[in-house]
Amino acid sequence: MTHIAMPAIDEAVIGRRDEIVAGLVAILGAEHVIATEDERRAYETDALTAYRAVPLAVVLPGSTEEVSKVLAFLNGTGAKVIARGAGTSLSGGALPSEDAVVLGLARLNRIVDIDYANRVARVQTGVTNVNITNAVAGQGFFYAPDPSSQLACTIGGNIAMNSGGAHCLKYGVTTNNILGLRMVMLDGTIVDIGGSECDAAGYDLLGLVIGSEGQLGVVTEATVRILRAAEGARPMLMGFDSAESAGACVAAIIGSGIIPVAIEYMDRPAIKVCEAFAHAGYPLDVEALLIIEVEGSEAEIADLIARITGIAEAFKPSTLRISQSATESAAIWKGRKSAFGAMGRIADYMCMDGVIPTSRLPEVLSRITAICEGYGLAVANIFHAGDGNLHPLVLYDMNDPDQLEKAELAGGDILKVCVEVGGCLTGEHGVGIEKRELMSEQFTQVDLDQQMQVKSVFDPGWKLNPAKVFPLEGRPAVSA
Amino acid sequence: MTHIAMPAIDEAVIGRRDEIVAGLVAILGAEHVIATEDERRAYETDALTAYRAVPLAVVLPGSTEEVSKVLAFLNGTGAKVIARGAGTSLSGGALPSEDAVVLGLARLNRIVDIDYANRVARVQTGVTNVNITNAVAGQGFFYAPDPSSQLACTIGGNIAMNSGGAHCLKYGVTTNNILGLRMVMLDGTIVDIGGSECDAAGYDLLGLVIGSEGQLGVVTEATVRILRAAEGARPMLMGFDSAESAGACVAAIIGSGIIPVAIEYMDRPAIKVCEAFAHAGYPLDVEALLIIEVEGSEAEIADLIARITGIAEAFKPSTLRISQSATESAAIWKGRKSAFGAMGRIADYMCMDGVIPTSRLPEVLSRITAICEGYGLAVANIFHAGDGNLHPLVLYDMNDPDQLEKAELAGGDILKVCVEVGGCLTGEHGVGIEKRELMSEQFTQVDLDQQMQVKSVFDPGWKLNPAKVFPLEGRPAVSA
Incomplete structure (x- = not known):
């Protein structure tokens, strides 16, 4: 990537590498400290692969107490600390720097307690998103937020980024499904925030x-809300001749007060690629496709489908298909959930998140097309339409530096449009390194100063994941 | 009240009263500055009437800009600032002190903008809760959180206390229904927080x-979510022979995954008083009464009633009555919503909020009864059972100082039980002055220090509503 500068590296910390590694080994044992360059290189990037930096060391603590000891030790060394779950961040949230220790949470993978009567589970933050649902599915429960990366991503990363997913239209994003956290401050202090009930x-x-x-502390445990799974769910497909009709139909459904579980949108380029990959039976002759899912008892599902199709009629869908079987439903979702991977087979892309x-x-949508055309680039749109969370995929050739720069500029222009119409820079991927410099499009310096002062309360020396979230310019001066 | 100490008064500020009043008059004009003692006395208390203090002055600014000028001026005087909506706080949130200026938001009562397509409204914070719904009801919309005081209380007060209400079981409390805020910092700076979309x-x-x-700044405008009203709603009454059966029935309904709009609970003393007042047709021969409301289309309502009554059967309700008309529904809700007033006709009470x-x-519930019996006091229970938000009313005689002290002690014991079983001190009334000293039951000093450091970022001199929320001991030293 070209346009995002990196903060200065603290060479003195790098000079003390051996001493820092020795201290970490004394706490965790050599088997949980990764010190060789080859092994450290595995942690040099996350899912925003264009940025890379080999960290000073990587540690894999096995308990909250070990995290506490590690942080208390590192706090005296001047090293930066980057907490890392599964490294699936699309905004570079887990990107390290050469003077940083990566604190991997992979060993904190225990489900501590499940309380079905009160519909909460206590989990360590290295647990993957899908494993929470797996642990409770036998009793008919699930954990609601479902990022497309849910097989891999951890609940700790979800908490860091306030992650969403297709089914968050009905159930809310991560922040709506977490009741309490255990967090370790940089000085090693362990605090409990929230609880197992409501707002404290x-x-x-x-x-x-x-x-x-990851800028305020390292979260090691979370109390999450688990929900009773609905009796049934059914997706339907609606194709339209124009983005205008599809968009107006979405607005009319939402405006009616119905909250489907999901309303997903794909444009023609996306439909074509996903259908070729997943054979979901998507119509290929439409400009826009909506996947709308409803759930409940049979009576509720029938009632919701009748009301939604009634509303949609006014927008003249050219295709309308209600899933008739579990197999058909699975195929419809497989196409959507593998969309990014399918697109990756035919082109490099930058995934926006406005x-x-x-x-x-x-x-x-038409302004996005115009922006990309202006740079000579193609774009495919696949997104959570029900809550206005866009994921334009700006297509380019990674091996052409000129196209890379144009794709970055187009991405920035798209996010500026989102802010201009009253929206925001990120729905579920977070700011990370990727959108750091765009934050001043959305916030005044006064707004940013307030946020940065809050960070300074928790982390006065700006050691916790400091390169992210805030523009490099205008930051407070901190002592080394 | 006896056991809650007040912070020291700044006599120097009181000595500068004339000068401070003159400065406020210069900004707002004499007609919007209340300076005579008789008129100031109207602001000496809120709905927690046992505490009183006549403020230094009261100002009624008419715009965000005037709030900004007033705060910038007061910031130089050393006066404390207490923002006040309608003064309906049950925890003493709007209680002033003799060295404080009350900043009344009654004139900020304008609905600025309504955007039905995106289901948001922009309002000034002196608008009453019910007037938001009144403004959008003609188009079939409503604002969801519905405190019992909704005819009087302002959205500004709701924001300060994160207020709830009977219908928050389905729709969430204030924090789930606010998208953006305009806030004035103590130095007069105006900041915009959030936006009109999602999490920024x-x-x-x-x-x-x-x-x-009210401890971080003065909020003058809010962007609130408005929702499409359901096609219909219907309450049902279920009476039980024991608190155990009623409580287990609530847990089973919630555990099943059904989220009714409301599940309200009354015990026998509460039923008796409410029925005498509202003639709602409540059964008088039961130990516990549930009011359960569902909503949706006719088909959805029928489906939900069938599922809920099916679940309830196992708990052998002695009464089961489904409302058959709008008149009957209104009477059922009138009894519940006037419960506190009805109780006030027969006894003084302290309303807890664990x-x-x-x-x-x-x-x-049985521990609450035992606690009150231990102090020789009666208790009535009326509360939001669906989300576990209890409102035990500890009955006592206000004119008997011994009973008053016992009621306070019983209230404290009840809240300690709530924390002990994994709950918290307040569901919707806030901490205010009332539960300030109990905060250390729920939080460690480290937890409280973190929260207080955050306050200090926004308000380094602790001038904004400082007597509230945090125990007096263990506070940071601040310069005058």
Whole structure:
């Protein structure tokens, strides 16, 4: 990548590498400290692969207490600390630097307790998203937020980024499904935030920590809400001749007060690629395809389908197909959930993550097309339409530096449009390194100063994942 | 009240009263500055009437800009600032002190903009809760959180306390229904937090400010989510022979995954008083009464009623009545919504606001009875059972100082039980002055220090509503 500068590296810390590694080995034992360059290189990047840096060391603590000891030790060394779950961040949230120790949470993979009566589970934060649902599915429960990467990504990363997913339209994103956290501060202090019930008294530090991208502390345990799975669910496909009709149909459904479980949108380039990959039976002769899923008892499903198709009629869908079997439903979702992978087979792409008011969908979609055409690039749109969370995939050739730069510029322009119409820079991927410099499009310096002062309360020396979230310029001066 | 100490008054500020009043008059004009003692006395208390203090002055600014000028001026005077909506706080959140200026938001009562397509409204924070719904009801929309005081209380007060209401079981509390805020910092700076869409990028200061009880800044405008009203709604009454059966029935309904709009609970003393007042047709021969409301289309309502009554059967309700008309539904709700007023006709009471895991309902209810009996006091229970938000009314005689002290002690014991079983001190009334000293039951000093450091970022001199939320001991030293 070309346009994002990196903060200065603390060479003195790198000079003390042997001493720092020795201290970490004394705490964790050699088997849980990764020190050789070859092995450290495995942690040099995340799913935003264009950025790379080999960290000073990698540690894999096995308990909250070990995390506490590691942080208390590192706090005296000047090393930066990057907490890492599964490294699936699309915004570079887990990108290390040469003067940073990566604190991997992979060994904190235990489900501590499940309380079905109160519908909560206590988990360590290295547990993968899908394993929470796997642990409770036998009793008919599930954990709601479902990022496309849910097979790999950890609940710790979900908390850092306040992750979403297709089914968050009905159930909310991560912040709506977490009741409590155990967090280790940089000085090693262990704090419990929130609880297992509702909003606790006092300030809402729980909400503050969720989405703070590993900059306030290292979260080692979470109390998550588990929900009773609906009796059944059924997706339907609706094809339209124009983005305008599809967008207006989405706005009308949402405006009616119905909240389907999911409303996903694909444009013609995306439909073509996904159908070729997944053979989901998507119509190939439409400009826009909606996947709308409803759930409940048979009576509820029938009622919701009748109301939704009634609303859609006014927008003249050219295709309307209601899934008739579990196999058909699985194929419909397989196409959508593998969309990014399918697209990756035919082109490099940059995945944007802006949010807009749903009523502005048609206008923003045509502006996105115009922006990309202006740079001579193609774009495919696959996104969570129900809550206005866009994922334009800007297609380019990674081996052509000129195209790479144009794709980055187009991506920035698209996010500026999202902010301009009253939306925001990120729906579920976080700011990370990727959108750091765009934050001043959305926030004034006063707004950013407030946020940065809050960071300084938790981390006065800016050692916790400091390269992310805030523009490099305008940061507070911190002592080394 | 006896056991809650007040912070020291700054006599120097009181000595500068004339000068401070003159400065405020210069900004707002004399007609919007209340300076005579008789008129100031109207602001000496809120709905927690046992505490009183006549403020230094009261100002009624008419715009965000005027709020900004007033705060910038007061920031130089050393005066404390207490923002006030309608003064309906049950925890003493709007209680002033003699060295404080009350900043009343009554004139900020304008609905700025309504955007039905995107289901948001922009309102000034002096607008009453019910007037938001009134403004959008003609188009079939409503604002969801519905405190019992909704005819009087302002959205600004709701934001300060993160208020709830009977219908929050389905729709969430204030923090789930606010998308953006305009806030004035103590130095007069105006900041915009959040937006009109989803979670914004960066730290979640929106969640932090909601529920911060006027301690971080003065919120003057809010962007609220408005929802499409359901096609219909229907309450049902279920009476049980024991608290155990009623509590277990609530836990079973919630555990099944059904989220009714509301599940309200009354015990025998409460039923008797409410029925005498509202003639709602409540059964008088049961130990516990549930009011369960469902909503949706006719088909959905029928489906939900069938599923809920099916679940309830196992708990052998002695009464089961489904409302047959709008008149009957209105009477059922009138009894519940006027419960506190009805109780006030026969006894003084202290209204607690603890939250517990729903599975612990029967156990906690019997412990509450035992606690009150231990002090020789009666108790009535009326509360939001679906989300475990208890409102035990501890009955006593206000004119008997001994009973008053016992009621306070019983209230404290009840809240300690709530925390002990994994719940928390407050569900919707806030901490205020009332539960300030109990915060250390729920939080360690490390937890409280974190919260107080966050306050210090926004308000380094602790001038904004400082007597509230945090125990007096263990506070940071601040310069005057």
